[in-house]
Amino acid sequence: MIYANYAATSPALSPDVVRELSAYLQETHLNAGRNFEGLETGTIALRARRAVGKLFNVTNPLRVIFTSGATAALNMAINGLLKPGCHVIATGVEHNASARPLNALHKAGIIKLEWLKCAGDGSLEPESVKKAIKKNTRLLVMTHASNVLGTILPVKDCFEIAKKNNVFTVLDTAQTGGVLPCTMDDFCDVMAFAGHKGLGGLAGCGGFALSERAALELTPWLRGGTGSASQSFDMPETLPDKFEPGTQNTIGILSLAVSVEEILRIGVEKIRELELNLVARFLSGLQCIKKIEVCGTGAAATGVAVVSVVIHNRDAGDVSRQLFEDNGIITRSGLHCSPLAHKTAGTFPSGTVRFSFGRYTTEAEIDTILEALDTL
Ligand SMILES: Cc1ncc(COP(=O)(O)O)c(C=O)c1O
Numbered sequence: 254m255i256y257a258n259y260a261a262t263s264p265a266l267s268p269d270v271v272r273e274l275s276a277y278l279q280e281t282h283l284n285a286g287r288n289f290e291g292l293e294t295g296t297i298a299l300r301a302r303r304a305v306g307k308l309f310n311v312t313n314p315l316r317v318i319f320t321s322g323a324t325a326a327l328n329m330a331i332n333g334l335l336k337p338g339c340h341v342i343a344t345g346v347e348h349n350a351s352a353r354p355l356n357a358l359h360k361a362g363i364i365k366l367e368w369l370k371c372a373g374d375g376s377l378e379p380e381s382v383k384k385a386i387k388k389n390t391r392l393l394v395m396t397h398a399s400n401v402l403g404t405i406l407p408v409k410d411c412f413e414i415a416k417k418n419n420v421f422t423v424l425d426t427a428q429t430g431g432v433l434p435c436t437m438d439d440f441c442d443v444m445a446f447a448g449h450k451g452l453g454g455l456a457g458c459g460g461f462a463l464s465e466r467a468a469l470e471l472t473p474w475l476r477g478g479t480g481s482a483s484q485s486f487d488m489p490e491t492l493p494d495k496f497e498p499g500t501q502n503t504i505g506i507l508s509l510a511v512s513v514e515e516i517l518r519i520g521v522e523k524i525r526e527l528e529l530n531l532v533a534r535f536l537s538g539l540q541c542i543k544k545i546e547v548c549g550t551g552a553a554a555t556g557v558a559v560v561s562v563v564i565h566n567r568d569a570g571d572v573s574r575q576l577f578e579d580n581g582i583i584t585r586s587g588l589h590c591s592p593l594a595h596k597t598a599g600t601f602p603s604g605t606v607r608f609s610f611g612r613y614t615t616e617a618e619i620d621t622i623l624e625a626l627d628t629l
Pocket residue numbers: 260261321322323324325348350396398399400425427428446447448449458459590
């Protein structure tokens with residue numbers, strides 16, 4: 254079996270994660286954290302907040318909030334930051350995790366939504382952000398890298414323009430967390446992350462990091478018990494409680510803590526270098542296969558390890574199935590939950606076959622995939 258679907262989810266947990274999760278499952282859990290209001294010292298969540306905070310350069314670990322994933326984080330950020338009647342800008346390569354909540358708010362007449370046009374390779378001119386900003390623009394939502402084309406967007410430049418115009422910024426790092434340096438610095442207000450992709454944790458965990466001003470402005474979208482300030486019907490203002498009601502996914506959060514600590518030991522730059530080499534090898538091999546067209550070439554060589562292809566006269570789903578049945582190669586075909594990116598690339602509604610690589614991918618696997626594509 255060759256796994257080439259890292260953009261969807263990471264296939265395996267590292268030995269360190271497995272060891273710590275196994276030990277956790279064999280222990281008794283007394284939920285001590287919630288007996289002492291505001292006291293998180295020594296808990297799994299604080300360990301994870303510290304690791305994730307270090308990875309994303311968040312000065313205060315309490316500004317790292319855990320959710321069930323990037324989808325929940327993006328819904329919470331979008332719904333919690335907007336004001337009725339405001340104008341919201343998002344790019345033409347967003348994943349449905351943000352495109353659907355934004356579209357629903359637009360359809361309900363709560364916001365005015367504007368999609369920024371990207372070039373066919375998914376790239377975006379920061380100038381287009383400047384042009385789109387209006388007096389009532391409240392929010393700029395951007396994915397860090399397209400999950401279809403691999404293209405990395407010029408987030409820093411776009412967010413700096415937004416910040417100068419007092420526009421809140423929301424970044425989706427689902428495709429870049431743990432594989433490309435991502436940093437909150439002072440230009441990002443909400444950075445949403447998926448736990449089960451490049452961050453190497455379990456499915457069902459993720460979250461977001463917040464700027465100081467976003468922590469104050471963001472209204473909780475999910476409300477419930479926090480074990481703190483229980484006398485009040487309102488959510489507490491303290492972090493992380495303001496955004497973490499209910500019993501948390503401790504095992505998922507532990508998987509994140511261990512995996513992110515490991516990523517910090519390896520170094521994101523090192524992981525990035527490995528992935529760039531794999532993509533370069535794959536793209537150079539694809540050049541020799543005439544029937545294959547790479548979508549967004551150019552961007553793919555400098556993007557994250559995600560390459561979408563179209564095979565002349567073949568249905569993407571059929572190719573994906575054949576690669577699996579004949580060669581045990583796991584890819585993902587179709588629209589990849591991002592019809593916007595496919596419209597941008599000109600591959601809507603037929604879709605593409607997407608190959609995505611990660612830290613366990615080997616050069617030998619890339620060569621086997623190329624051989625299989627050559628004999629299609
Ligand atoms: C760009 C992008 N955003 C958001 C998501 C959703 O992430 P999660 O599974 O953590 O909700 C994905 C996952 O496919 C993605 O690729």
